[in-house]
Amino acid sequence: MNGSVSFAAACMRSGILVRQIGCNHRNSSRNANRSLLARWQNSDRSIRILRIAELPYTCIAAWRLGVSGMIDSDVFDFVERCRKHTATGPLLGDLLETVRNLGFEHLILSGVPLGGQKLAPMVELNGWPAGWFERYVAAEHAAVDGVCIYSAKTLKPFFWADVPAKWSDTEGSRRVAGEATEFGILSGFAVPMLSVHHWQSVLSFASSQKSCSLSPRQQVQLVTMAVYAGMSIQALSNNDDGDEGPLTDREKEVLLWAAAGKTSSETSQILGLTERTVKWHSTRAREAFGVATTTQAVVEAVRRRLIHP
Known part of the structure; x- marks a missing residue:
C-alpha cells in the first residue's frame, strides 16, 4: 500500500473524508465527491477505506465528515455567490439547491406581520409549494400560525416543533400545520432576523420529513446562509428603491x-x-x-x- 492510500485509510479511521481541492472543474468535483461520500456512508464500517485512485484529481485535503454531506466550504461558496446575485430569482434557486443538502425542499423569507399587516407584500423570497402560499395568504394563516407568531417574539433560531405550546397548541395553529401536510410540509427550522424594511423578518425552511434533525454545526451552517441571504435581499431592495424611498x-x-x-x-x-x-x-x-x-x-x-x- 503506497503512502497516499495509507493516508486516505488513516483519514477514514479518524472520521475524516478525503476531498480534492485546487482543481478547475469545481462543480464536477463536488458532485464526484458527494457520490463517494454516499458510498462511504452506506458501506460497512469495517471496509470504509477510500482509494485515492477513485478521486478525479491527486491534489487532496482532509475535511471533517458531515452526515448530511454538507461541508463548510459549501456554505462559504454560497456566501460568495450571494455577492454576485443581481435578482431575487437566482438567489432563491441557489439557496434552495444548497439547503437541500440539509433536508429542506422549501423556504420563505418574509417580514413578520404585526398589528394587522398583510403578509403578501412583505414576502421577499417565496419558495413555498405551489398553492400553499396562496391558501396561507387567503386564509390569513399568519395571524394564527404559531411559527409566524413566535418569529416575532425571538431572534433565536428554532425548530418549528419547539415553538412554545402557548402559540403552537392553539386550534388555529394546529389547523395551519395540518393543512401544510397536504403540500408536503411536515417540519421546519426558522431563522428570525432584524430587517431594515420590516419590524422583523424570518427565513423559514420546510421539510417533508416528520421531524428535522440538525447537528449544532449544521444549524450554524443554515443560520449563516439565512443571514447572508437576508443581507443580499436587503441590498437588492435598496438598489431597487434608489434615492426616493417609500415616503415623500x-x-x-x-x-x-x-x-x-x-x-x-x-x-x-x-x-x-x-x-x-x-x-x-x-x-x-x-x-x-x-x-x-x-x-x-x-x-x-x-x-x-x-x-x-
Whole structure:
C-alpha cells in the first residue's frame, strides 16, 4: 500500500473524508465527491477505506465528515455567490439547491406581520409549494400560525416543533400545520432576523420529513446562509428603491411633527396646510409601511432611518 492510500485509510479511521481541492472543474468535483461520500456512508464500517485512485484529481485535503454531506466550504461558496446575485430569482434557486443538502425542499423569507399587516407584500423570497402560499395568504394563516407568531417574539433560531405550546397548541395553529401536510410540509427550522424594511423578518425552511434533525454545526451552517441571504435581499431592495424611498418629503415632515406630539390640526398650522391634507399624508405614510396607526408609521420611519426626531 503506497503512502497516499495509507493516508486516505488513516483519514477514514479518524472520521475524516478525503476531498480534492485546487482543481478547475469545481462543480464536477463536488458532485464526484458527494457520490463517494454516499458510498462511504452506506458501506460497512469495517471496509470504509477510500482509494485515492477513485478521486478525479491527486491534489487532496482532509475535511471533517458531515452526515448530511454538507461541508463548510459549501456554505462559504454560497456566501460568495450571494455577492454576485443581481435578482431575487437566482438567489432563491441557489439557496434552495444548497439547503437541500440539509433536508429542506422549501423556504420563505418574509417580514413578520404585526398589528394587522398583510403578509403578501412583505414576502421577499417565496419558495413555498405551489398553492400553499396562496391558501396561507387567503386564509390569513399568519395571524394564527404559531411559527409566524413566535418569529416575532425571538431572534433565536428554532425548530418549528419547539415553538412554545402557548402559540403552537392553539386550534388555529394546529389547523395551519395540518393543512401544510397536504403540500408536503411536515417540519421546519426558522431563522428570525432584524430587517431594515420590516419590524422583523424570518427565513423559514420546510421539510417533508416528520421531524428535522440538525447537528449544532449544521444549524450554524443554515443560520449563516439565512443571514447572508437576508443581507443580499436587503441590498437588492435598496438598489431597487434608489434615492426616493417609500415616503415623500411631505410625508416625512408630517411624521416628524407627529413624533413631536403634534396633532393633525397643529401640524396643519405649522406647515401651512389644511388639516385634511395632513391626514391624507398620514394615511399615505401608513399605507407605505402597511401599518394601522400613525404611531406605528413613525416608529417604522425612525427604524428605517427615514426620519430623525
